[in-house]
Amino acid sequence: MALGLPSVLPPSQPSIGELIRAAGPTFSFEFFPPKTADGERQLWRAIRELEPLLPSFVSITYGAGGTTRDTTVAVTERVATETTLLPMAHLTAVNHSVAELRNVIGRLAAAGVRNVLAVRGDPPGDPNGEWVRHPDGVLYAEDLVRLVRDSGDFSVGVASFPYKHPRSPDIETDTRYFVQKCRAGAEFAITQMFFEADDYLRLRDRVAAAGCDTPILPGVMPVTQMRTIERSEQLSGAPFPRRLADRFARVADDPEAVRKLGIEQASEMCRRLLDEGVPGIHFITLNRSTATREVWQLLRVGAAV
Structure with a gap:
């Protein structure tokens, strides 16, 4: 359901970067844009059911290749x-010129949206295929971060x-690229x-060792079905x-035992991450x-004990 831009610009929204750095962990949810009418109904049902949990923010992903x-x-x-x-909008550079990216950024600004997750993105069709820069686009995620930051009062996150x-x-190169994105203006x-807390903790440690204190949300x-495992790898x-x-x-x-184990495993991992002082959890x-909601409730019960 496409909405027209408001005739009067709404007030700017809070900065997610500032929320994450404030005291207490954030809790947030990620959704993806629907491709069918049934998918749209499912999306808005999930949003309405999760809204009463008062998440710190929600994010909307961006299809491969800008689809x-x-x-x-x-x-x-x-x-x-x-x-x-x-809300926070994801924004990717794949198949987009700088002019097109600025148009998207302008639409978000007109709706009062000031939070963007800037990712280079995967090629359409094959996420592991060759990444080809648009002839009038940007090459790296750090370039996209700079573009968004230069376009207005935006709080920018990265992957x-x-x-x-x-x-x-290798890991060392990946860490260096991440630090470069942060130095380009990413706030979080x-x-x-991932599915084991130690994987996150190793990431946090190597980023800190590189002299970067940008907060990282896990x-x-x-896992609710066996096919979720295959999808997670993809x-x-x-x-x-x-x-x-x-x-x-x-x-x-x-199937019920698989789902029960998945809820328990996610809850246990989240508890350990929170005990380790993560700045928040992004579901x-x-x-x-x-x-x-079940993981959320288990975490709340655990926190109250």
Whole structure:
């Protein structure tokens, strides 16, 4: 559902970068733009069911190759104007000229959206395929960060990778690229999904050792079906941990047991991360609310004990 731009510019929204650096961990949810009418109904049902949990913010992803650009902007605009939620729009550089990127940034600004997650993005069709720069576009995520920051009063986040980015030759190079994005103006980061707390903690330690104190939010997605494991490998470009894969394999024939184990595993990992002082938790919802609400509730119960 595309919305027209408001005739009067709305007030600027809070900065997610500032929220994350404030006292107390943030909790946030990630959604993706729907491609069908049924998908749109599912998205807004999940948003309405999660809104009462009062998340710190929500994010709207951007399809590979910019395939959901207009839907991403429209959903972000609608969240900004029709809900109590603080939205952040993802923005990728794939297949976009600088002029097109500035147009998207301008639409977000017109809706009062000042929070953007700037990622270079994956090529359409094959996420691991060759990355080709648009002839009039930008080459690196750090260039996109500078473009957004130079376009107005935006709080900009970037992606980080516990296992390293699939295109980085090694961990050291990946860390250096991340620090460069932060020095270009990124105020915070959100990790690609992972399933063992130590993976996040190693990332945090090596970034700190490089002299960078940018807060990094862990991206968490509960495993609710066996196919979630395969999908996580496709989305993250990293293998699912063998130890956990064996645990899920033992209950693979019992869908309810798989789901129960996934909720427990995600909750246990989140508790440890919070005990380790993470600045927040970013839940990847896949436009479903139930599993996220269950993990949320387990964390609240644990915190109250």
